[in-house]
Amino acid sequence: MSGLEVKLRASLEAAADCSALLAGAWSGLPAADLARRPVGLAGRGAVSLGELCEVTGDATGSVRFVGDWRRATRLGAGLTEGAVVIEGDIGDDVGMGMAGGSIEVRGSAGGRAGAAAPEARRGMTGGELVVHGSVGREAGALMRRGLLVAGGGVGDHAAVGMIAGTIVAFGGVGPTPGLWSKRGSVVALGDVPIPSTYRYACTYQPVHLRLMLTRLQARYGMPVEARHLTGFYRRYSGDLAELGKGEILAWTA
């Protein structure tokens, strides 16, 4: 295969903070150098990635994570470049504050995907975070730019404090999405509860969604159906307790 592969030798015994693995420039790193990057293992402190995983392959700007990464947190935090694929589920805070590149999770993700770090004012500011399964609560919190996609459902309080950017949910969206959103878009292809601070605008066919969904289907194999492309969307503007330039686009027949 082309690119790097990071394969866990055994299931993680404790929560592993992976925030330092792919932050900054990494796509040109040989396998050995990536293997030296630290992972914060709960109860043990920092260990090298190579201690937990086999890191193989060539530096081509892409990396695959193989194994059970459900206890890994903050993987892809601060990502600025390259293509990251996670073959399975991933823990909390995947793509936290990412600014570029792409992360494809071929399972489900925990809470706060693409969200801001606790001390940060902004969540992801660019790039694409695509989760084939579901994502947990507070996905895209304080998101400033970029695209976050869930092939399944999205947990509660998605897009809370969203400044801009787009969240696409193929499944249902949990309670109170888009609270305090300024300009962000939540695109709901399944059920979505509309918060009381959003107001219905119209039912129409947003052309940009055809571009976006077509790309998601072509690049990531997302389950886009003809009805998503040709159907109508109800537009709700909000959060009217904030700037009010955000929106929830809810697919309808």
Next chain:
Amino acid sequence: MNIRGVLIEETFAEAFTMRVARIILTARSPRWAREAALKLTGFATSVIGCKVEAGIERELPETETPDGRPGLSILMMTMGKDDLPKRLIERIGQTVLTCPTTACFDGLPAAPDRLGVGSALRFFGDGFQSSKVIGGERFWRIPVMEGEFLVQEKFGMVKGVGGGNFLILARSADAALAAAEAAVDAMASHAGVILPFPGGVVRSGSKVGSRRIKSMIASTNDAYCPTLRAITTTALPDTVNSVLEIVINGTDTDAIASISAGNYGGKLGPHHFHLRKIMDGAA
């Protein structure tokens, strides 16, 4: 040279360098894509009087457009690189933005020169506009009474060639028109080529400058006017009673070398398409 009884004169077609943008225009139906395209490319035959030359390159099926809707590819060309963004903004703003269901995309994504088009048109949104970055490209969503107008932020610009031409010297006006129509039909939908004049055909070919008015950049090509044969230095054989010209603009010289003769003594431009060399290859 003679091909099927038609004399090919020993001359060359003379063309000039232009700046080109390719616009991909889509709409809910082919009808509305064409309506917008016809307005967008209207009054755009010659930079001499229209500031821009434009034409429909070809129809695009749904499978070839960015948003999966029916569309058309359009080439728009100017002499100067500073002129092109101005013409794009005013024409897209007046003819595509205004047309129901349309959207507008860049058709030269690999061109390194990028012109801000959507970035200027967005101001029509009066602060209500918004943008989305999709696949690394920014698109502007401009709210309009019908819904939203979607336009790409930047359009590519490349060098092209304008004014490539050949003349049909016929025994009658009917024969000239029939030959011109056949030529246009043969060139229609050729990628990278537009024929900016009405139906692709020019009856009023011009020469550079004027005999009488110094400020005129072009005036009637009297050497090829049959009615002036007796009183000017004519270029017409005795049997010719009507002349039509096909003008061809292209994204590169390769695009028009196969179809391109009328020259102006080297005063018009640096690109010379020697007709016999070309017809030798085609015969």
